[in-house]
Amino acid sequence: MRIVHYMTVIVILLIIAAYSAMRTQAPQDNRRISVDEAWVRPALTSGNSAAYLTITNDTDNPVTLTSIAVDFAAMAQVHQTIVENDMAQMQQLENGLRIGTGETIRLQPDGYHIMLMDVQQVLNEGETVSLILTFDNGETLSIEAQISNNIVNLE
Amino acid sequence: MRRQSWLVYLFGLLIVGISLVAVYIVYLLMTTPQTESITITPDTAFNGITAIEPPLLMSDFTLTNQHNEPIRLRDLSGKPILITFGFTSCPDICPFTLGEMRSIHEALADNADDINFVFISVDGERDTPDTLRDYFDLLRVDTFLIGMTGTPDSVRQLGEEYGVNFIYDEADDSGNYGVTHTAGMFLLDENQNWIRRYTYGMQASLIIEDIQQFFAGDV
Missing domain, CATH: 3.40.30.10 (Glutaredoxin)
Structure with missing residues (x-):
């Protein structure tokens, strides 16, 4: 009788262990990270701008956007707008932007944005610029973004 | 004898319970994004x-x-x-x-x-x-x-x-x-x-x- 009980416990534990192992070691397939709706704010030379986009992670593992390369600004970093006591400020996400499995993150005004520092040329509305996004799984995405004074959503 | 087997059974249940909680915590840690977007939620009476x-x-x-x-x-x-x-x-x-x-x-x-x-x-x-x-x-x-x-x-x-x-x-x-x-x-x-x-x-x-x-x- 006693042995049966112990066996039951051990079997249940084994099932749980197997399940968690399956979760952590799911084989990577060809599903991918995609970026849509990319746009960049107009800016003056030596001013700052921001890029906004939507990232969807359809891979089987969480990924982190670790770096952004552009040729039209001195530096590009993921920032978050934080408002405290009506004082607005930017904070860099030191560890990058993490996108969970199956998750979609929108970088949008008043939230996350890619801060483009010290813009090297005037960014005029209607023009297009390119950004290269690098993720911690080694994946690199080259995207085109339209320069736009996006209309504020009044909904 | 009967009492002893109940104790063993309870002990087993306890271990299963603890394991389940542990697995759940690990699962939460693995899936919770480290950075969550901040939403400005003024108290409901305040419209800004x-x-x-x-x-x-x-x-x-x-x-x-x-x-x-x-x-x-x-x-x-x-x-x-x-x-x-x-x-x-x-x-x-x-x-x-x-x-x-x-x-x-x-x-x-x-x-x-x-x-x-x-x-x-x-x-x-x-x-x-x-x-x-x-x-x-x-x-x-x-x-x-x-x-x-x-x-x-x-x-x-x-x-x-x-x-x-x-x-x-x-x-x-x-x-x-x-x-x-x-x-x-x-x-x-x-x-x-x-x-x-x-x-x-x-x-x-x-x-x-x-x-x-x-x-x-x-x-």
């Missing part, structure tokens, strides 16, 4: 609009507009004024607010020219009148927006009356710096009494409604 009671007559001041001419606050009396503070190298908050001002201007339609829209720079060192003008062109707010710039000291002094503060962040290697500043908009009536504070990030449609009510005489 603060009425200034009683209205406060604002002091006059003189700054320089985007056409390099001196401009006084009193030059704008006779019409209500919607004011915001910011700086032209601001990547997110100021263009967002100016985009809202453009939307408000468009939505006010017939009343759009009966109100002055004002942007006061908190970064007078970099925001020269020319810079303001180029920036307004770029953001398509040049047709209606009045820019004002001056020394940081003078803007700091006039800003105090509005509860506006600003702090210069440390400059990077190329001399680029950000400015942490009070965001939002301020509405003065045609006699330059401060009557409204609109919180940054609130729905622009509520600001439009509120200003329309003001024009309808309901405020």
